[in-house]
Amino acid sequence: MKINIIGGGPAGLYFALLMKKHDPRHEITVAERNAPGDTFGWGVVFSDKTLSYIQSTDEESYRRITESFETWDNVDVVHRGQKITVRGNKFSGIARIKLLNILQERCRELGVDLRFRTNVADIGQLAATSDLLVGADGVNSEARALYAEFFRPDLSVRTNKYIWYGTHQLFHGLTLTFRESAAGVFAAHSYKFNETASTFIVECDAGTWQRAGFAGMDDEETRTYLAEVFGKDLGGQPLLSNNSKWLNFLLVKNTHWSHQNIVLLGDALHTAHFSIGSGTKLALEDAIALYRCFAQGLDVPEALREFERVRKPVIEEYQQAAYESLVWFENAKDYIHLEPLPFAYSLMTRSKKIDYENLRRRDPDFITAYEKSKVQSPKSKA
Ligand SMILES: Cc1cc2nc3c(=O)[nH]c(=O)nc-3n(C[C@H](O)[C@H](O)[C@H](O)COP(=O)(O)OP(=O)(O)OC[C@H]3O[C@@H](n4cnc5c(N)ncnc54)[C@H](O)[C@@H]3O)c2cc1C
Numbered sequence: 001m002k003i004n005i006i007g008g009g010p011a012g013l014y015f016a017l018l019m020k021k022h023d024p025r026h027e028i029t030v031a032e033r034n035a036p037g038d039t040f041g042w043g044v045v046f047s048d049k050t051l052s053y054i055q056s057t058d059e060e061s062y063r064r065i066t067e068s069f070e071t072w073d074n075v076d077v078v079h080r081g082q083k084i085t086v087r088g089n090k091f092s093g094i095a096r097i098k099l100l101n102i103l104q105e106r107c108r109e110l111g112v113d114l115r116f117r118t119n120v121a122d123i124g125q126l127a128a129t130s131d132l133l134v135g136a137d138g139v140n141s142e143a144r145a146l147y148a149e150f151f152r153p154d155l156s157v158r159t160n161k162y163i164w165y166g167t168h169q170l171f172h173g174l175t176l177t178f179r180e181s182a183a184g185v186f187a188a189h190s191y192k193f194n195e196t197a198s199t200f201i202v203e204c205d206a207g208t209w210q211r212a213g214f215a216g217m218d219d220e221e222t223r224t225y226l227a228e229v230f231g232k233d234l235g236g237q238p239l240l241s242n243n244s245k246w247l248n249f250l251l252v253k254n255t256h257w258s259h260q261n262i263v264l265l266g267d268a269l270h271t272a273h274f275s276i277g278s279g280t281k282l283a284l285e286d287a288i289a290l291y292r293c294f295a296q297g298l299d300v301p302e303a304l305r306e307f308e309r310v311r312k313p314v315i316e317e318y319q320q321a322a323y324e325s326l327v328w329f330e331n332a333k334d335y336i337h338l339e340p341l342p343f344a345y346s347l348m349t350r351s352k353k354i355d356y357e358n359l360r361r362r363d364p365d366f367i368t369a370y371e372k373s374k375v376q377s378p379k380s381k382a
Pocket residue numbers: 006007008009010011012031032033034040041042043044045096118119120121136137138139142164199265266267268277278279280283
């Protein structure tokens with residue numbers, strides 16, 4: 001088969017390498033507009049489940065990823081300067097650039113044709129000369145836009161503002177920090193992804209963003225302002241920019257996942273708010289799901305139909321949980337009056353995928369402390 005893939009992110013690269021490994025006769029080309037060393041963002045997060053899927057599909061990628069990653073099982077919630085730890089949440093983090101380099105290396109070893117600094121401008125022409133064209137071209141996918149009348153995307157720009165930074169302050173475990181300032185409530189999502197650096201995403205509502213005056217600030221002023229808001233948490237370490245810009249989260253869904261021989265994958269196909277995991281995890285799992293449809297011996301139309309049939313319910317469930325989580329963060333100011341323990345409980349159960357019983361199994365000490373806090377201060381019950 002002649003397979004063309006637009007986009008050398010996690011979705012495009014992992015799909016390319018799995019298909020080539022499965023049948024070396026496939027002619028597979030990945031076109032990526034950036035250079036191999038370019039990347040936006042810092043660390044990415046996986047669950048144990050994602051890693052087990054990687055292990056079962058490409059042991060070598062699994063080995064290289066797990067050599068370079070950080071693992072943790074705690075979520076730390078910092079509210080009013082108090083840190084509440086909730087255990088039993090196993091995750092791993094790796095630098096996005098490291099992950100991309102590993103996948104690029106595996107693609108090269110297997111004979112995938114990687115073309116960097118190559119912008120695909122004529123998608124229709126590429127589709128006409130491919131047996132399969134994969135639009136793994138990210139959240140602002142041009143493939144999705146070009147065939148919008150067939151994919152029928154639903155794009156919703158959310159109200160909160162967020163910005164992706166790094167820092168050399170090390171946050172062991174996923175740390176969710178809330179700080180109130182004169183402008184409003186700020187939340188930071190942070191985690192260590194290698195021995196020297198952590199991801200540090202700051203999020204706030206539109207009113208807070210306006211009152212803080214970010215519209216008139218440049219990169220350095222913004223970082224200085226936020227480093228002050230989170231001064232106690234950053235321990236004097238600066239925030240590091242990597243083309244970091246304020247964004248509004250774009251929630252992407254598509255009614256149809258393929259059109260003729262064209263299929264969307266990863267962020268082009270769907271997004272899920274970063275507060276519940278990561279787009280990287282979904283991108284890799286999409287690649288595995290699509291590959292598995294071809295590995296069953298299905299032809300292109302059958303495989304694309306099967307991919308949508310098996311994967312769509314999984315994504316819909318994940319997006320629902322991510323949506324609940326996103327809405328909680330959009331309304332964080334409504335929970336900020338809670339004492340630290342009920343606040344942490346509300347945060348941990350926000351997606352409705354984790355409930356009281358589930359938390360009790362994960363971390364009985366947390367639930368005991370939460371129960372005690374309700375007795376001591378019944379009014380602050382979540
Ligand atoms: C600014 C920013 C920072 C982020 N940082 C993090 C982070 O630190 N941690 C985390 O977990 N997630 C992060 N994310 C989210 C994460 O990057 C995505 O969820 C994940 O990478 C999705 O993988 P993907 O392969 O679907 O798409 P992407 O990784 O977005 O890859 C799509 C690729 O397609 C290429 N492309 C697009 N159009 C064309 C074209 N016409 N021709 C050629 N190439 C094209 C792009 O250059 C890009 O490399 C970040 C997202 C953004 C926007």
